Amino acid sequence: MKRNLDMKCKDNFMKRFKYYKSNKPEPSLDKVVRIQYDIPIEVNNISNVIEEDSRTKLLGLRNFTDWKTYTFMKHTGLFLIANPFTSLGQRYWIRKCLEDYPRKPNKTNIDIEKQIEDWWREIHKSDELDRKMQKKLRWTTLGYHHNWDTKVYCEKNRNIFPSELAELCDVVAQYLGYTNFNAQAAIVNYYHMGSTLSAHTDHSEVNLEAPLFSFSFGQSAIFLIGGQEKSHEPSAILLNSGDILIMSKEARLCYHAVPKILQASDQPWNNHEELIQITDNGKTKYINEETIIKEVNRNIDNKEWTQFNSYVEESRINVNVRQVLMENQERLDS
Numbered sequence: 001m002k003r004n005l006d007m008k009c010k011d012n013f014m015k016r017f018k019y020y021k022s023n024k025p026e027p028s029l030d031k032v033v034r035i036q037y038d039i040p041i042e043v044n045n046i047s048n049v050i051e052e053d054s055r056t057k058l059l060g061l062r063n064f065t066d067w068k069t070y071t072f073m074k075h076t077g078l079f080l081i082a083n084p085f086t087s088l089g090q091r092y093w094i095r096k097c098l099e100d101y102p103r104k105p106n107k108t109n110i111d112i113e114k115q116i117e118d119w120w121r122e123i124h125k126s127d128e129l130d131r132k133m134q135k136k137l138r139w140t141t142l143g144y145h146h147n148w149d150t151k152v153y154c155e156k157n158r159n160i161f162p163s164e165l166a167e168l169c170d171v172v173a174q175y176l177g178y179t180n181f182n183a184q185a186a187i188v189n190y191y192h193m194g195s196t197l198s199a200h201t202d203h204s205e206v207n208l209e210a211p212l213f214s215f216s217f218g219q220s221a222i223f224l225i226g227g228q229e230k231s232h233e234p235s236a237i238l239l240n241s242g243d244i245l246i247m248s249k250e251a252r253l254c255y256h257a258v259p260k261i262l263q264a265s266d267q268p269w270n271n272h273e274e275l276i277q278i279t280d281n282g283k284t285k286y287i288n289e290e291t292i293i294k295e296v297n298r299n300i301d302n303k304e305w306t307q308f309n310s311y312v313e314e315s316r317i318n319v320n321v322r323q324v325l326m327e328n329q330e331r332l333d334s
């Protein structure tokens with residue numbers, strides 16, 4: 001009994017999780033690392049001088065020179081790129097996560113209850129939005145589908161990974177000096193205002209050396225990251241729309257969680273000066289240029305954008321991308 005109590009006391013992660021999850025009383029944000037306002041003492045602003053990549057424009061990103069990148073003193077291998085997306089870029093990615101990614105053959109949490117071919121179309125098929133079905137979507141998996149029971153990936157449970165998301169990860173990986181990153185699996189998480197994600201580590205991938213890329217859109221979140229044991233006191237970081245978090249090296253296998261979703265202080269997806277048409281731009285690795293130009297630019301039209309806007313006004317979307325295989329490995333069974 002006593003031992004049990006001691007063990008529980010050592011779970012500093014859980015203690016923090018409960019503190020930030022609480023609604024009554026609301027947690028203080030004083031100790032949350034918030035890079036939005038000024039540079040807190042816990043982080044270092046690193047400047048990465050790297051040649052521009054012509055693909056940034058196509059993917060809704062600003063030029064590398066405008067990116068603000070931070071490392072964390074207490075968390076080696078953890079990087080935060082503060083929203084490098086333009087407003088139009090955010091709109092494009094939010095729309096992809098809602099309209100395209102939950103579509104079959106991709107898997108969603110709704111599958112066990114009902115197979116829905118096209119979730120976004122389904123919830124909008126009558127004049128009135130199906131709010132119940134809208135709220136039901138909690139995750140979608142892409143590429144190698146994460147198996148939530150066995151935690152094992154397999155070839156039979158794999159679909160083509162979206163080319164635009166592979167291209168986006170390739171650009172961010174190159175920016176950080178990872179020249180061989182290959183996006184092969186993703187979980188898209190959908191959070192509503194009361195949603196949480198409990199403490200876990202992501203260790204199903206064969207390749208645990210490759211970094212993990214996490215993109216956040218819509219409402220904000222308190223993100224907790226600790227060490228490889230739950231006894232480590234975690235840090236709380238505010239993640240805003242457009243932020244990219246990279247878990248690499250020591251941070252790759254650390255416990256993390258989302259105890260709270262917070263109302264965003266602004267809407268970077270609705271900054272009208274940044275809704276500027278993109279044009280032809282040079283070499284790409286995976287995507288078809290014409291397609292992406294068309295798909296990005298149609299979001300300038302506020303009418304086309306309305307339904308997606310309503311969704312992100314009360315939800316957060318997180319896209320969590322991993323490389324599964326070792327370098328030069330083509331399949332799990334090879």
Ligand SMILES: O=C(O)CCC(=O)C(=O)O
Pocket residue numbers: 187189197202214216221223256257258318320
């Ligand atoms: O929503 C987040 O920021 C984290 C999601 C996550 O950790 C995961 O999908 O494994």
Ligand SMILES: [Fe+2]
Pocket residue numbers: 200201202256320
């Ligand atoms: Fe995770």
